[in-house]
Amino acid sequence: MIVAEQKPFKEIVECLRGKYDLLIVPCMSCTAVCFAGGSQQGEELASALRIHCKMHGDGLNCTVRSLNRQCDPEFIEELAEEAAKADSILSLACGVGVQFLAERYPDKAVIPALNTRFAGGKTAPGIWEERCSLCGNCVLHVTGGICPITRCAKGLLNGPCGGSEQGVCEIDPDVPCAWQMIIDRMSTLGRLDELLAIQRPKDWSTGNAGGLRRLVREDLRG
């Protein structure tokens, strides 16, 4: 899923620039699952804004309206009526949702309440970790199911650098060396010798180096 975290409240207030005729839109998909942008977080944010406005003598007119997904025009359409009444939309979705809202409601100021962090998952209560860099050209079959592009600080494809010590990455003792993990896993699978094959330079054009990415499925087009 897309993992996100809420921006500091102070920053959200600054982003609003005194416009408190507000529609707060939680997203019930990824950002709700990681407790950053669900309806509960939306209500909490509304309460915090009410208190803030009261303390500063600002008028606040705010509605909270959750959407199942903000990365889908069908769901975004549901907002039309409420959006018409608001000056600003505060989205608790990832960057995709914020942009879809901005595209659909071009005359509204659409403001992100979250920082979108990465594609990952929960590894322990309260801890999320990145797993995929969305490079568009998966190599996990070669690397024992562990992504070196995402999990190695240098994105190396041909083995660990000289900074791998006792299973730990040189950049941070809390970061495991992805290549140690890959080697351990390939050893377990009895496939260590496969790592002798030189992985050719990667085609990054499927990644974010290639500009805006678009996926077309002719079989699904209307």
Add this chain to the structure above:
Amino acid sequence: MSGRSKLQQVLENGGFAVTCEIGPPKGAAVDALREKVRFVRDYVHAANVTDCQTAVVRLSSIAAAVHLQGEGVEAVAQMTCRDRNRIAMQSDLLGAYSLGIRNLLCLTGDHQRFGNHPQARNVFDLDSVQLVDMVRAMQDEGVFQCGEPIRAGVPQFFLGAVENPFADPFEYRVLRLEKKINAGARFIQTQSVFDLERFRRFMELVRAKNLHRRCYILPGVSPVRSVRAVEYMRDRVPGITIPDQIVQRMRSAADPAQEGVEIGLELIAGLREIEGVAGIHIMAIAWEQVIPELVERAGLMRSGYPHIHKK
């Protein structure tokens, strides 16, 4: 545009090669660099010039290499994967060759987190194995990485790579060395050796695979000047392990700098006895002045072959 480098000739003639490392300045003035180089000129076959080591901005390796060669010292230009994509790498390599650089060492590069621009975006378009392989293909097949032919002037570097026998996982280090040799590395310079025992075990694995006959291995030697220096290397430099015994010796020494020389000499003597060691690579960080003494006292000036090239 041809000719083998002196370093290549020494190694191919069975000589025991001595290289050292020179760090370029943090500025555009090169007087001090040239002076440092003159100091070591008669004591090494070639000097490596680092490429923004530890991710700190310095005068470029290729430019500094040209200054070195102007002082009569053959340079080994270094290139890391951290700061350049494949386009810039190939362009800089053509430039380096056109300026007379004949030795090239390919490395991954320290992460920018350690440097003076930790907020920089790194590149790592290629990794070090892919870099070696790309240069080999440029030289052997006369093509750029994309497959297009190089028009006029195919570079012919004496191509090297690095290995760190002290990083983990230990057994995989030999496989990675083999990979770099398969990619086209002709010589290998290693991370500084302090733990001779571990390096001997590494070389056993290297010989078991006959890799020492497929490349020239130059283990790194770092003379340490002070207790502070040895502790800094142990604690702060990624990929270096220093046995307690060496730290203890430095601590209890009346003259730590002299003790550092003695330790360096013992390491060189130990390394020379290991089958498959083709030379040494001296990394006297911020202490290049010690190189002449070290080389002379190690007996490398009287090796019975003309390995020291007077200007």
